[in-house]
Amino acid sequence: MATSWETSVTESINAVYLLFSAYLVFVMQLGFAMLCAGSVRAKNALNVMLTNVVDAVVGTVSYYLFGFAFAFGGSNPFIGTSFFALHHVPNDSYDYAYFLYQWAFAIAVAGITSGSIAERTQFSAYLVYSSLLTGFVYPVVAHWVWSSEGWLSPSAGGVGLLFGSGAIDFAGSGVVHLVGGIAGLWGAVIEGPRVGRFDAFGKPVPMRGHNATLVVLGTFLLWFGWFGFNPGSYARILVPYPDAPDQGNWTGVGRTAVTTALAGSTAGLVTLFGRRLLAGHWDALDVCNGLLGGFVAITSGCAVVEPWAAIVCGFFAAWVLIGLNTLALKLRFDDPLEAAPLHGGCGAWGLIFTGLFAKEELVVQAYESGEVGVSRPFGLLLGGGWGLLLAQVVAVVVIVGWVSLTMAPLFYVLHKLHLLRISVDEELAGLDISSHGGYAYVAHPEEHHPRFYADYTSIADGTR
Template identity: 60%
Template sequence: MDMQMKRNENVKLLTIPLSMWRNDFQFPSYSSLSCSANHLAPLFNDTAAANYLCAQFDSISKGLADTTYFLFSPCSAPAPAKNTMNIMLTKVLDAAAGGLSYYLFGFAFAFGALSNGFIGRHFFGLRDFPMGASPSGDYSFFLYQWAFAIAAAGITSGTIAERTQFVAYLIYSSFLTGLVYPIVSHWFWSSDGWASAARSNGNVLFGSGVIDFAGSGVVHMVGGIAGMWGALIEGPRIGRFDRTDRSVALRGHSASLVVLGSFLLWFGWYGFNPGSFITIAKGIMGGQLSRRHWLGALRLLVGHWNAIDVCNGLLDGFAAITSGCAVVEPWAAIVCGFEAAWVLIGLNKLAAKVEYDDPLEAAQLHGGCGAWGVFFTRLFAKRVYMEEICGVGRPFGALMGGAGDSDIGGVRVGHGDHGGVVQKMNLLRISRDEIGEGIVLSTLVAAFTVTTWTRRSIEHGRGNPNWRRGTGRSKNMMKLEK
């Protein structure tokens, strides 16, 4: 497997690979900031100096791209203040426990050489990892893939927020990053995966393989579907639905932080949708169009403007275009974002209808819109881009290939059964008293000292451990009426 950077004899192009592709296969490769030693040499009259500067420039650009992952992590504003510290702790656990699991097992399962097409079998603990030309080795590829694994785990933390035990999440994060996500990424991104567009041995699926440039299916669908199973097993939060089965909105503690976090995610996507400036531009257009369409649609549906919902509208466009941002035209990215908004609106309506509780709408946003992005790529991939990436003769557009059903099946078998086992061991859901008091107040320390109550929150028993769905008004409401 070739771990070397792609080079040209005269112009040194610095790239960060997203996966271990064949020498003649260019997808997906992360074209970071480029530096031409051939162009710099006349400025210094010294080719060696130009090469040295390009090498340093390459290291800086790699570091900037890899560390954009951390902008995906800090998010707790959609949750009540009493649970903020717990959610932030889960983010740290993703990077710590989940990262260790990916180092020990996950990377080997994802990109270990000599696989059977289903799972890798080498590089456990990075043992025998190819060092390349540098004596100290080049671990940028591992670091980049680690960031994707942690991002997938972070998606699920939002779906099961406010009701999950700390130990259960620790087990979950390690399991997802160490087994479930690596297997799916091996299928679609390794050079040996059965569905990979870069498959070097055997027939390529549908003649083209699965085109998922930066993870609509591999990252977003995996995280969203895993979270969906967790939320289904745990059930809704107390107070999420009233005694008439009507959905009750449980808002977070800070709309300002939600907007700030959305902008951080927006910037973080520039590192996760790499390739070129036109790729970034298409990602922006998909997200912007989805945001505007979402804003207008909700104004018509609910009769008011809502900044938090608009932020979700922005992110669903990004999640959808992530798959095809390298192989579709800019106008197609706009169409993708437009339809992604309707996908999210429809899934949210369906979730409320079936009493599915996802505090951050993560399963609908990442799982649903990620699936739409994979399907959209199968329809609108352009021939010239497909030939540039995959070579002449590869199918393009009109359902050329894709594997959203494989994503769903793989995560269902791996993570759904795992969640059921944890639930049977009484390790999954927190107690009713902890729900009312707040996870951080009962097991950790409080992140905020001020609690704000409204008549609506009292009426629906928000935060009251004595309130039970289906038993009528809460005790606080009856006292208020007296």
């Protein structure tokens, strides 16, 4: 029997680990801000930086007031309680640490969506969709999968699990990335492509970002943060296994970090050579997106697959991303950061991958505290039957359906009210000067071009 002092030390270490992981996930906001800034044209850099800040600050208030309670409050399998989240947190000694960790995930979702609609969206629209996404849309999905009361949860004590399994989304391929990707998909579809993105014959016109250095910096910051995103999801790492007191959830933390690194690195390599074959040159920006696609995909099964399977995950994630980006161009779908294919497509693949490759022993460790004699559905290709894979497919379908049902009407209403997209003149001049009073850089590289100079001066002197 542990003494009160031992219990206190254990809970203190758990709280510190959870807070540290939350800080790592929050660093991803900086990473995504750098990635966004480098991926857009210089005339929109200030705008995209501000939208990343707004996603965080609006999401913080919205998630506190509504989101956390919808995600983890109450006992309803479909939706939690509402209003004032911290009144509904579990009653233990590190409630606030748990809230902060979940908050860091919530504000990441809005940032994903902003990448798909960058360079052409009114600033007020960001305020509206960020509030709804972090306060309601995302938390409902989190409740389904991550709350022990959720109808998709794999942690319901073996009672009422969907297909006897529940859907395994350990750190959020579906809950976070698929939600953000599908929201961005609808925003980009309803807005339409940027001016000049496709020519009169429908062929894509390159609109490359202005700063590859920021893109690479952002990618490495995101990689760093992912070590809080995935291993940090072992929220209570010092909980011992009942049948093996010398082991516990902490035994999976290191392996989860390894699977994360392997999946991302494999996807980056495959994208490097795949794009070399397709485009005829080496492209650092494509590699960065491939790397992130691998991270997105492994996020679902990072704790329940072996390292070799993570390599398989990353390999196919790269081709999912390349294939969806090729399809997007054929359909004249414009996504400046490839956010919808990357987070949506690779997020969906990550859920399916888990249903194919999850190892039974690791599933029991993650969701049954390593109890001896417990049997659960696991990966189909490892002999675990169809239960887990079917649950994963259901998760993909209902997440896509829920986000579409909520976010598509929102973007459509904003569009009809002329609150979604900026005017053609403002887009040509750039959001920085048209909406924020000046460019991000003192020496703006495009302002010397006659067309942009004319737009700049006409807006600045009030004649347009």
